Amino acid sequence: MAREQVRKPMMAANWKMNKLADEAEEYVVRLLPQISNVEGVDVAIFAPFTCLGRVASMTRDTAVIAGAQNFYYEDSGAFTGEVSAPMLKDVGAGAVIVGHSERREIFGETDEMVARKTARAISAGLLPIVCVGETKEERDAGEMWDKCSGQVQSVFEELDNVNGDDIVFAYEPIWAIGTGDTASPEDSQDAIGKIRALLKELRGEQFASQVRILYGGSIKRDNIGEIMAQKDVDGGLAGGASLDPVSFAGLVNAASSS
Numbered sequence: 001m002a003r004e005q006v007r008k009p010m011m012a013a014n015w016k017m018n019k020l021a022d023e024a025e026e027y028v029v030r031l032l033p034q035i036s037n038v039e040g041v042d043v044a045i046f047a048p049f050t051c052l053g054r055v056a057s058m059t060r061d062t063a064v065i066a067g068a069q070n071f072y073y074e075d076s077g078a079f080t081g082e083v084s085a086p087m088l089k090d091v092g093a094g095a096v097i098v099g100h101s102e103r104r105e106i107f108g109e110t111d112e113m114v115a116r117k118t119a120r121a122i123s124a125g126l127l128p129i130v131c132v133g134e135t136k137e138e139r140d141a142g143e144m145w146d147k148c149s150g151q152v153q154s155v156f157e158e159l160d161n162v163n164g165d166d167i168v169f170a171y172e173p174i175w176a177i178g179t180g181d182t183a184s185p186e187d188s189q190d191a192i193g194k195i196r197a198l199l200k201e202l203r204g205e206q207f208a209s210q211v212r213i214l215y216g217g218s219i220k221r222d223n224i225g226e227i228m229a230q231k232d233v234d235g236g237l238a239g240g241a242s243l244d245p246v247s248f249a250g251l252v253n254a255a256s257s258s
């Protein structure tokens with residue numbers, strides 16, 4: 001079944017810990033003309049803190065949203081090394097990735113921290129892209145849904161009145177991230193369809209039909225079309241394939257024609 005058209009697709013670049021400021025600038029200069037005619041898709045670039053301000057100012061009058069890859073939920077104070085939501089707003093960010101599996105697995109972020117960050121992002125006017133997903137061992141043990149549903153549910157412990165368009169989820173199976181081993185379109189739809197059904201149970205029909213749920217994990221130009229053709233998949237969060245502006249522009253174009 002074709003993707004439902006009620007939600008605007010989104011294609012997001014997660015640069016992770018890559019690109020010096022000059023490289024980021026060159027990337028944006030090369031990307032913008034390649035996507036200037038693209039309509040009907042939200043484009044976001046999640047840049048490292050050190051070049052986020054530059055990306056934000058270069059994209060200010062364009063359709064591209066500049067975002068951060070992380071932040072801390074307190075606004076200021078003795079939190080050495082951390083960056084707050086007001087600081088992100090200050091440099092022009094409009095969105096932030098929350099709970100990426102690399103943050104959860106390498107830096108020990110808990111579901112509770114992810115929930116607090118999500119709530120603070122929304123109250124600050126930043127669009128959170130909340131990542132969930134299972135490891136290979138969890139999938140092999142038949143625990144994909146236990147893991148993902150638990151991660152989704154815990155996000156709502158800190159949220160009261162939110163609309164479906166205040167938040168974006170990304171299903172990112174950990175075994176597919178950076179491995180070249182993309183989830184099949186059917187597996188993507190299976191997980192994302194279940195997440196949408198859970199959101200309907202938790203927040204009702206309207207919320208569930210508005211909220212965008214992306215797929216992430218070894219997205220490439222040659223697999224994004226069939227993944228985005230799935231009914232519940234609203235776009236992608238791309239790592240490796242987003243590092244080159246030509247490659248990312250290809251994903252954006254594919255998303256707009258999905």
Ligand code: PGA
Nearest residue numbers: 177178217218238239240
């Ligand atoms: P990948 O990363 O596209 O390189 O697999 C995706 C992500 O981690 O967001």
